Amino acid sequence: MDWTALRVSLALGAGTIAILLPFGIWFGRLLAVRQFRGKLLVEALVTVPLVLPPTVLGFYLLVTFGARSPLGEAFQAIAGRSLPFTFEGLLLASAIANIPFVVQPIQRGFEAIPADVRDAAACCGLTPWQRFLRIELPLAWPSILTAAILTFAHTLGEFGVVLMVGGNLPGETRTLSVAIYDRMQAFDDRSAGVMAATLLVIAVATLTATTALSRRVGPRRG
Amino acid sequence: MSKPSLDWFLAIWMLIGMPSALAAQRPPTIAAAANLNFALTEIAKQFEQAQGTRVELVFGASGTLTRQIQDGAPFEMFLAADEEFPARLSAAGLTRDAGVVYAVGRLVIFAPKGSPLTVDQRLDGLAQLVKTGKVNRFAIANPEVAPYGRAAEAVLRKRGLWDALRSNLVLGDSITQAAQFATTGNAVGGLIAYSLVLSPGIAERGSYAVIPDADYPPLRQRMVLLKPAGAVAAQFYAYLQGDSARAILRKHGFAVPG
Numbered sequence: 037m038d039w040t041a042l043r044v045s046l047a048l049g050a051g052t053i054a055i056l057l058p059f060g061i062w063f064g065r066l067l068a069v070r071q072f073r074g075k076l077l078v079e080a081l082v083t084v085p086l087v088l089p090p091t092v093l094g095f096y097l098l099v100t101f102g103a104r105s106p107l108g109e110a111f112q113a114i115a116g117r118s119l120p121f122t123f124e125g126l127l128l129a130s131a132i133a134n135i136p137f138v139v140q141p142i143q144r145g146f147e148a149i150p151a152d153v154r155d156a157a158a159c160c161g162l163t164p165w166q167r168f169l170r171i172e173l174p175l176a177w178p179s180i181l182t183a184a185i186l187t188f189a190h191t192l193g194e195f196g197v198v199l200m201v202g203g204n205l206p207g208e209t210r211t212l213s214v215a216i217y218d219r220m221q222a223f224d225d226r227s228a229g230v231m232a233a234t235l236l237v238i239a240v241a242t243l244t245a246t247t248a249l250s251r252r253v254g255p256r257r258g
Numbered sequence: 259m260s261k262p263s264l265d266w267f268l269a270i271w272m273l274i275g276m277p278s279a280l281a282a283q284r285p286p287t288i289a290a291a292a293n294l295n296f297a298l299t300e301i302a303k304q305f306e307q308a309q310g311t312r313v314e315l316v317f318g319a320s321g322t323l324t325r326q327i328q329d330g331a332p333f334e335m336f337l338a339a340d341e342e343f344p345a346r347l348s349a350a351g352l353t354r355d356a357g358v359v360y361a362v363g364r365l366v367i368f369a370p371k372g373s374p375l376t377v378d379q380r381l382d383g384l385a386q387l388v389k390t391g392k393v394n395r396f397a398i399a400n401p402e403v404a405p406y407g408r409a410a411e412a413v414l415r416k417r418g419l420w421d422a423l424r425s426n427l428v429l430g431d432s433i434t435q436a437a438q439f440a441t442t443g444n445a446v447g448g449l450i451a452y453s454l455v456l457s458p459g460i461a462e463r464g465s466y467a468v469i470p471d472a473d474y475p476p477l478r479q480r481m482v483l484l485k486p487a488g489a490v491a492a493q494f495y496a497y498l499q500g501d502s503a504r505a506i507l508r509k510h511g512f513a514v515p516g
Contacts, residue, residue: 098329102328102329102330103328103329103330104328104329104330108329108330112330117332118329118330118332120326120329120330120331121329121330121331122332203316203318203326203331204317204318205287205314205316205332206287206316207314208284218317220438221292221295221317221432221434221435221438222295222296222317222434223434223438223459223460
């Protein structure tokens with residue numbers, strides 16, 4: 037069992053949530069309550085990472101931020117490290133790959149809030165911020181939780197992007213899913229088996245948690 | 259509500275910060291061709307005992323690793339499975355010098371237990387099997403990214419089997435993946451690295467024959483110190499040219515120059 041790889045995986049999952057959740061709440065709500073021109077296109081773009089092969093994302097990230105690209109050079113000059121083959125680079129890739137997993141459930145959550153509820157709150161004299169914090173957010177909470185858990189689980193399972201953008205650097209970009217591949221390559225089936233079982237258990241546990249949570253704190257409809 | 263959420267926030271940031279904090283005191287990372295998986299691990303272990311310092315090993319196809327080095331991967335040293343990839347890196351100004359040849363690899367034909375393939379130096383058994391149409395899958399490393407794949411292609415071409423076999427080839431991303439395919443019964447056999455066949459747990463999975471050196475261009479394996487190399491990497495570089503490392507390489511089926 038590669039504990040360092042497990043820690044990298046968990047850090048990647050938590051970091052992706054930390055980056056994406058604020059964005060997801062803002063953007064999901066925007067898509068739910070606003071009508072604007074080109075909304076269909078925006079919604080399609082949000083969904084694209086869901087159907088895109090991870091290698092496509094990996095390719096573009098490497099081409100954009102690799103040491104040989106102007107953008108990569110600029111980033112290196114400013115930050116002192118490159119984005120590919122670092123944990124930060126993985127975090128960026130993971131955040132992009134997980135956009136649909138965050139935005140979609142949250143958008144559905146805000147959409148499920150009846151317009152009457154919002155109107156009533158506005159009539160009571162609540163400011164938009166108060167309405168958001170005290171009415172909408174509690175109502176959409178189960179969806180937000182689902183989004184977070186899905187993102188976490190999906191990040192742990194991410195493989196293609198991680199291998200392409202991160203390489204296989206222990207303690208930095210070798211996640212548990214890459215470590216399994218690495219051990220397989222070294223004919224070390226035992227370690228690979230242990231780590232595969234670990235990921236399986238985590239996956240089942242997170243999905244069970246999502247289902248249980250969505251039942252217990254299901255949205256209260258007026 | 260506000261206090262626990264702050265705790266969460268801190269916990270998350272600690273988690274994120276951890277890998278970077280680990281990065282600061284990490285031993286040098288060495289990129290190595292996949293066919294070195296067992297030999298180099300053993301050498302690194304001995305190096306650690308002898309010198310008291312550790313190196314971190316990352317294995318992959320030489321082409322993949324070259325690409326990663328060009329894209330800025332933080333390796334300090336690169337042990338390739340050929341001479342071409344190190345030359346490309348040194349032409350791009352990414353290495354200290356042209357490096358040295360540390361080993362010469364050899365190719366074997368391998369057939370797992372229960373396979374209809376009989377192995378021999380001249381691949382007569384394989385030719386026979388091709389004629390009867392009984393080859394479903396035959397494993398080699400991808401000639402585009404793996405030097406051992408190029409050697410395998412050269413051997414198959416020399417024996418006039420390349421065109422007939424082409425549609426039945428399964429290409430491993432690296433020579434270790436090809437060895438996986440060839441030794442686990444998922445293919446009738448394959449052309450793989452001698453060094454992998456000699457590693458623990460593989461030889462008893464089937465039978466093999468070493469291909470004569472004259473049948474393919476020599477698999478001279480070159481290593482180079484990369485620009486970011488520090489003192490420990492340089493020490494390891496020197497250690498690899500010493501007697502104890504060379505003995506280990508020989509034991510693992512490599513020919514050693516000099």
